Amino acid sequence: xxxxxxxxLQRASAMIMxxxxxxxxxxxxxxxxxxxxxxxxxxxxxxxxxxxxxYSLFVVSAAIHAPIGVRNVLAEMAGLKGRTVxxxxxxxxxxxxxxxxxxxxxxxxx
Amino acid sequence: xxxxxxKTMKVKVWxxxxxxxxxxxxxxxxxxQTILDVVTYIQRHLDDTLSYxxxxxxxxxxxxxxxxxxxxxxxxxxxxxxxxEDGEVSIAPLRNMPVIKDLACDMTEFFAKWQRAEGxxxxxxxxxxxxxxxxxxxxxxxxxxxxxxxxxxxxxYSACDVVSWNSEYLGPAALNRAxxxxxxxxxxxxxxxxxxxxxxxxxxSCHSQGSCAVHCPVGLNPSLSIAGLKRESxxxxxxxxxx
Numbered sequence: 001x002x003x004x005x006x007x008x009l010q011r012a013s014a015m016i017m018x019x020x021x022x023x024x025x026x027x028x029x030x031x032x033x034x035x036x037x038x039x040x041x042x043x044x045x046x047x048x049x050x051x052x053x054x055y056s057l058f059v060v061s062a063a064i065h066a067p068i069g070v071r072n073v074l075a076e077m078a079g080l081k082g083r084t085v086x087x088x089x090x091x092x093x094x095x096x097x098x099x100x101x102x103x104x105x106x107x108x109x110x
Numbered sequence: 111x112x113x114x115x116x117k118t119m120k121v122k123v124w125x126x127x128x129x130x131x132x133x134x135x136x137x138x139x140x141x142x143q144t145i146l147d148v149v150t151y152i153q154r155h156l157d158d159t160l161s162y163x164x165x166x167x168x169x170x171x172x173x174x175x176x177x178x179x180x181x182x183x184x185x186x187x188x189x190x191x192x193x194x195e196d197g198e199v200s201i202a203p204l205r206n207m208p209v210i211k212d213l214a215c216d217m218t219e220f221f222a223k224w225q226r227a228e229g230x231x232x233x234x235x236x237x238x239x240x241x242x243x244x245x246x247x248x249x250x251x252x253x254x255x256x257x258x259x260x261x262x263x264x265x266x267y268s269a270c271d272v273v274s275w276n277s278e279y280l281g282p283a284a285l286n287r288a289x290x291x292x293x294x295x296x297x298x299x300x301x302x303x304x305x306x307x308x309x310x311x312x313x314x315s316c317h318s319q320g321s322c323a324v325h326c327p328v329g330l331n332p333s334l335s336i337a338g339l340k341r342e343s344x345x346x347x348x349x350x351x352x353x
Binding site: 004 | 275309312314
């Protein structure tokens with residue numbers, strides 16, 4: 001039933017990410033109207049529970065969503081099957097999770 | 111065939127097995143001529159060693175599908191005038207199946223996948239019981255009816271890129287069949303069927319690219335059937351029915 005679970009997880013994570021991506025892009029357009037510095041960004045994000053939750057959710061969803069797509073690419077284009085491909089994408093997902101959460105920590109930690 | 115034999119066309123036919131070569135023929139172009147007529151003309155008048163498969167000649171049996179000018183088609187119902195390009199036609203065996211010889215493919219695996227997708231009816235009543243009435247207007251019966259007229263020609267299977275990438279993939283025809291049975295209220299093996307199609311070789315591998323629906327000669331939409339299987343197997347999984 002792995003493939004059915006992956007199907008559900010990929011759709012669910014996409015549903016979570018869609019509004020987050022829109023909010024993220026609108027925020028960039030809004031914030032950049034008059035130019036913004038790294039210091040100004042950090043002054044808003046540091047210590048903000050809201051932004052920590054927003055981007056952590058984003059990172060977790062992406063770390064679930066992307067590896068499932070990559071799993072299909074590896075299986076169909078590189079012929080990887082079974083445990084090999086599952087271990088490869090588990091590693092890829094973990095990598096996305098670690099570097100993503102580290103980045104979130106970097107902008108919200110005080 | 112008509113009497114207009116003055117015009118001819120160039121026909122390129124695949125000869126051999128998976129490795130082989132194109133052979134060129136000059137065939138009279140006639141009115142209302144089908145691709146199957148062309149192949150038959152070549153075999154009867156030009157080269158009797160040419161192998162191909164056909165039976166009914168009227169679009170019912172699904173035996174005569176071939177790749178015509180790069181696209182999978184039922185050759186008995188494909189008019190030359192609709193597919194000829196600059197007076198030329200190329201005729202090759204279907205893709206995604208081993209070639210036995212020339213234009214005939216080995217369809218063993220194609221049909222084995224129907225079995226693997228639980229593509230057989232498992233009724234609950236015997237001949238000693240009353241018939242189980244099915245409401246023709248019910249949503250399930252209408253979904254089944256929409257996909258039921260498959261003639262097993264393997265045009266969709268040949269058109270499917272996922273099959274070409276993953277030889278285990280059950281393919282549009284087998285999954286479409288599973289979908290029609292899933293919507294048959296008289297069938298008693300729905301859980302087994304959903305388990306059979308919810309694997310890496312099953313419905314979730316479909317990219318919804320829709321080549322099957324584009325090329326299906328009888329106008330079915332296997333993509334839609336597969337989407338239904340994805341939905342129903344996901345639902346059953348969340349309800350804990352697919353242990």
